[in-house]
Amino acid sequence: MIIAVIKKLLPRRREISLNLILPFQQFFKKEASSSLLLIGTTLLALIWANSPYAETYHRFWETEIAISFGHLGFAKTMREWINEGLMSIFFFTVGLEIKREILVGELASVKKALLPVGAAIGGMLVPALIYFFINRGLPSSTGWGIPMATDIAFALGAIYILGRRIPTGIRVFLSAFAIVDDLGAVFVIALFYTSGVVFHYLLISLLIMFILGLANFFQVRKTFFYAVLGLFLWFSILGSGLHATVAGIIVAMFIPARGKYDTDRFLEDTGYFLGEFQCPPEGCGRSILLNQRHLNAVQSIELACHHVETPLQRLEHSLHPWVAFVVVPVFALANAGITFGEVELSRAFSDPLTLGIILGLVVGKPLGISLSSFIFVKSGLASLPKSIRWEHILGASMLGGIGFTMSLFIAGLSFPAGEILNYSKLGIITASLISGIVGLSFLYLFSFKKNP
Incomplete structure (x- = not known):
């Protein structure tokens, strides 16, 4: 936003330098680009x-780190601090994305939301049922939530390879149902992967949520205020027995989605301050350092940009690179390691746990997403986006089988460290690899046939 305003102030010959900056920023804003780093880690x-x-x-x-405040203390391994602490930031950004989509995005209206919501519901239920059917009566049956989620970074990274062969609408569809998938996974974690509840901590959490609600109602826009309350909420939810990452989603729902200025006020103010620049025919040059009036105008424009931007947009914009390029890769580094010498591969791939995950993600995901989408469209409840064919839906649903990040996360909640957890990791990585290759190949072949 500030760049767009500054471009008006500079001569045309300076636009090239700004145009070089913008694609670099856009690259880092793409979910797709983080998938390369995720593969590397x-x-x-x-x-x-x-x-x-x-x-x-x-x-x-497994190094233990303890944090204590007087008699209150928490001791966890480094992996647990990453999974419950650092990943709370990931869930916070997921919450911001969900709120934005509900307010102004693909989930903003019932008609637009029904297709991705229906696809996500089918894409969660069918894999979970396949897994549970294969593992019913076994200790591994508790892992039924593992094949439910889609890794949005990997899925968009895969589809990004095809470039313009794939219509924009399918990227939007994939993003939307993956976001609903994430929301579903959060509910599953909160409801089914909680060992027990300590009620006095839960009451403290409810009190903090009440304060957050009041802050949102009175349009408190100081992000530091929400950060402090979010930290207290994280500790209280951790103490309550619920999974601490739920705090990230909860805080995100209370972040204000309105700026201090509306667009009309912003245009009026910036128009006035742009008028403060009275320059000679040869241009202003580097007048900011010498001309206090110009400096005041630039600072006022910057303040106006801050006031018109919503806290939700500001936080999502600032946190996304950190989550995509630091938080998720560190999580993968800490959780994806399997020592194959400790795993008998023939036994692992014939184990119901591994088979349930692979079949749930590779077969259940495309079946559930495609079938649900078909039912919703044919019943008239939803409609296919413009230029989208059923081949695209099927291909995107195959990519939905790339579970990875959220699947690894739920696996860590489902099973203790050891052979059973290694089997689940092996199933997740194998299924994600198969889903990515099959989905990309399918989309490439059909786009090649239709768009020679």
Whole structure:
């Protein structure tokens, strides 16, 4: 926003430098670009866990770190702090995305929302049922939530490879149902992967949520205020027995989605301050350092940009690069490592746990997403986006089988460290790889046939 305003102030010959900056920023805003780093950290975790230094991989992530305030204290391993602490920031950004989509995006109206919501419901239920049917009566049956989610970064990264062969609408559809998938996964974690509830901590959490609600009602826009309350909420939810990452989603729902200025006020103010620049025919040059009036005008324009931007947009914009390029890759590094020497592959791939995950993601996801979408469209409840064919829906639903990040997260909640957790990781990585290759190949072949 500020760049757009500054472009008006500068001569045309300076626009090229700004145009060089913008694509770089847009690159870092794409979910797709983070998938390359995610692949790299996953490979690094696998190499480290199978190197001569494999023992250091497990010992490092199992290092215990304690945080205490007087008599109140929490001691967790480094991996647990990442999974419950750092990943709360990931869930916070997911919450911001969900809120934005509900307010102004693909989930803003019932008609627009029904297709991705229906697709997501089918894409969660069918894989979970396949997994549960294969593992019914076994200790591994508790992992039924593992094949329910879609990794939006990997899925968009895969579809990004096809470029303009794929219509924009399918990217929007994939993003929308993956966001609903994430919301569903959060509810599953909160409701079914909680060991027990400590009620006095839960009451403290409810009190903090009430304060957050009041702050939103009175349009408190200071992000630091929400950060402090969010930290207290995280500790209280952690103490309550619920999974602490739920705090991220909750806080995101209370972040204001209105700026201090509306667009008309912003245009009026910036128009006035732009009028403060009275320059000679040869241009202003570097007048900001010398001309106090120009400096005041620039600072006022910057303040107006801050006031018109909503806290929700500001936080999503500022946190997204950190989540995409730091939080999720660190999570993958800490959780994706499997020491294959400890796993008998023939036994692992015939185990109901591994089979349930692979079939749930590779078969259940495309079946559930495509079938639900078909039912919603044919019943008249929803309609296919413009230029989207059923081949696109099927291809995108195959990519929906890339569970990875959220699947690894739920696996860590489902099983203790050991053979059973290694089997689940092996199933997740294998299924995600198969889903990515099959989905990309399918979309490429059909786009090639239709768009020679």
